[in-house]
Amino acid sequence: DGGITQSPKYLFRKEGQNVTLSCEQNLNHDAMYWYRQDPGQGLRLIYYSQIVNDFQKGDIAEGYSVSREKKESFPLTVTSAQKNPTAFYLCASRFQASPYGYTFGSGTRLTVV
Amino acid sequence: GENVEQHPSTLSVQEGDSAVIKCTYSDSASNYFPWYKQELGKRPQLIIDIRSNVGEKKDQRIAVTLNKTAKHFSLHITETQPEDSAVYFCAASKRSGGSNYKLTFGKGTLLTVNP
Secondary structure, eight states: OTTEEEEOSEEEEOTTOOEEEEEEEOSOOSEEEEEEEETTTEEEEEEEEEETTEEEEOTTOTTEEEOOSBTTBOOEEEOTTOSOOOEEEEEEEEOTTOSOOOEEOOOEEEEEO | OOOEEEEOSEEEEETTSOEEEEEEESOTTOOEEEEEEEOTTSOOEEEEEEETTOSEEEETTEEEEEETTTTEEEEEEOSOOGGGOEEEEEEEEEEOSTTOEEEEEOOOEEEEEEO
16 A cells, blocks of 8 residues: 555544544655645645654644654544544655655545534 | 645646646745646555756656746646546645755646546
């Protein structure tokens, strides 16, 4: 699956619930990213992490949280504070020292029910 | 911060025709410009990229041109085929503190190739 795996493929959330999206990569990439995709909006950066135990907010971080305890893993939690979470979420990774070679996961479609 | 504008938002062509998608960027420090193709419900796939020291790059039916002075770059697809139908995203990247490179995306162009 291209070395970066997202799960689940589809996820349903009830109002007031937190849900966690998984992203795992075996490419030995240093940097990992979470993007949100809405129709007509392109890809917007939520959070990114350059090294283990460090991460920074992107452009739309409110209502989301992340952790980076292992190099291979960068889970995203969509909290109840995110008022409009229905979207397609994409995880990506790349080597730290290069702007090239962005690899994307296959995405998770989150729907509020 | 960087702002990437992409046009058109939708493009419909007949099979065999050419398609052109244009992007502009705001930050002159941006120096890497990839293009991604995304089929419905799937991951974006890199199809071609260009670095700021190059004005044009071609790969079979796909080409990208870059005008640094005007801060715009374009994707050209020749002899389009139905399987070219997808959403295409442009992006611009620059160094953003330390060794981080921030990639900013355009909003995408839905290309439809009619048989």
